[in-house]
Amino acid sequence: xxxxxxxxxxxxxxxxxxxxxxxxxxxxxxxxxxxxxxxxxxxxxxxxxxxxxxxxxxxxxxxxxxxxxxxxxxxxxxxxxxxxxxxxxxxxxxxxxxxxxxxxxxxxxxxxxxxxxxxxxxxxxxxxxxxxxxxxxxxxxxxxxxxxxxxxxxxxxxxxxxxxxxxxxxxxx
Amino acid sequence: xxxxxxxxxxxxxxxxxxxxxxxxxxxxxxxxxxxxxxxxxxxxxxxxxxxxxxxxxxxxxxxxxxxxxxxxxxxxxxxxxxxxxxxxxxxxxxxxxxxxxxxxxxxxxxxxxxxxxxxxxxxxxxxxxxxxxxxxxxxxxxxxxxxxxxxxxxxxxxxxxxxxxxxxxxxxxxxxxxxxxxxxxxxxxxxxxxxxxxxxxxxx
Numbered sequence: 001x002x003x004x005x006x007x008x009x010x011x012x013x014x015x016x017x018x019x020x021x022x023x024x025x026x027x028x029x030x031x032x033x034x035x036x037x038x039x040x041x042x043x044x045x046x047x048x049x050x051x052x053x054x055x056x057x058x059x060x061x062x063x064x065x066x067x068x069x070x071x072x073x074x075x076x077x078x079x080x081x082x083x084x085x086x087x088x089x090x091x092x093x094x095x096x097x098x099x100x101x102x103x104x105x106x107x108x109x110x111x112x113x114x115x116x117x118x119x120x121x122x123x124x125x126x127x128x129x130x131x132x133x134x135x136x137x138x139x140x141x142x143x144x145x146x147x148x149x150x151x152x153x154x155x156x157x158x159x160x161x162x163x164x165x166x167x168x169x170x171x172x173x
Numbered sequence: 174x175x176x177x178x179x180x181x182x183x184x185x186x187x188x189x190x191x192x193x194x195x196x197x198x199x200x201x202x203x204x205x206x207x208x209x210x211x212x213x214x215x216x217x218x219x220x221x222x223x224x225x226x227x228x229x230x231x232x233x234x235x236x237x238x239x240x241x242x243x244x245x246x247x248x249x250x251x252x253x254x255x256x257x258x259x260x261x262x263x264x265x266x267x268x269x270x271x272x273x274x275x276x277x278x279x280x281x282x283x284x285x286x287x288x289x290x291x292x293x294x295x296x297x298x299x300x301x302x303x304x305x306x307x308x309x310x311x312x313x314x315x316x317x318x319x320x321x322x323x324x325x326x327x328x329x330x331x332x333x334x335x336x337x338x339x340x341x342x343x344x345x346x347x348x349x350x351x352x353x354x355x356x357x358x359x360x361x362x363x364x365x366x367x368x369x370x371x372x373x374x375x376x377x
Contacts, residue, residue: 050195
C-alpha cells in the first residue's frame, strides 16, 4: 500500500494536539482532551472498518482484542502489542513496551507550560500532562476500532512504566 | 567546480522511516472534520489548516536540510524546483511539478497530480468554500519563511545554508480536484525577500 514519511504523521499529530491544547482550549484541558480523543475515535473506527472488510466476524471479545493487538497494531506501528492481560471480567491491558508515538512525538515546550496555572506543579507533572494529551489520540483509536467491531468500551493509558505504555480497555457490560 | 546537487527525492524517500499512508490520510480527514464541527465557519477552518501547516513547515525545514543534502539555491526558481521535486517526494512520497512562471521569476505554480491527503475523500455540499488541503499551502509558506532562521542557529547536522534569505510568500489555490478540477495547483508568489542577518561573520 501507499506510504508516507513517518514525520508527516508525527508532525500532524503534534500540531493537531497543540492546536487543541494551546490555541482552542488553552485553559480547558478536559475539552481539548475530548476533541483529541474524538479525532482518534474517527480514525480508529475507519481503520478497523477497512482492516476487517474481508474477515469473518469475531466470535467473542477476546478474539477482537487479539485482532487489535496483532493485525491492527502491526498496520499502524509495524509491531504487535507486547503483552496482553485480562481479568476475565471485561478489562484488558494492552502493553506496548516501546510505544512509538511516545518516543517520536516531540513535545512542544509551550504545551507543557499551557497545561497548568499552578506554580507549585513540578516540571515532571507538567511534562506528564503534556504527554497524556498525546495519549488521548491512540486511546481514541482503540476505542473507535473496538466500537466498529461492536464492542463499546472505555480506554485509558498508563505510562507509569515508561517507555512502556499500557492501554486499559474496559468493556461496557 | 560544479556544486553537489541534492540527492534525488526518490533516494531520500526510500531511506526515510515510512508508515502506512492510510493512518496519515484518515488522521488528517478526521482533524478537518473535527475542525468543521468545532469552528462552524468554513473560512475559519481554512485559516486554521493554513496555520497548522505553517507551524509544521517551520519545523520540517530541519529534517529537510539534514536529509536532503540540498545546499544553496541560487534563486527562487531553483528553490521552487527543490521543494517540488525533493520536498514533496521525501515527505509525501509524491512528486510535484513547477509550471506557469511569470516573466520576472517571482511567481509560479506547484502542481500535484497525486495527493495522498485526499485518498477516500469526498466533500459534501455543505463544505463549499473549504480548501481541504489548505495545510499544504501553510507548509510551503512556513518552510520558505523559516529557512534563514534555522540556519542562524549553528547546527552541526546541517552542513550549509540553503538560502541566504527568508522568503515571504503568498500561497493560493488555483486548482483543486475536490472542487472539480483536474489537478491540485498551488500558486506561490514571492512577496518579499528578507536578507539574512548572520549572527557571526560568514567567511565562505
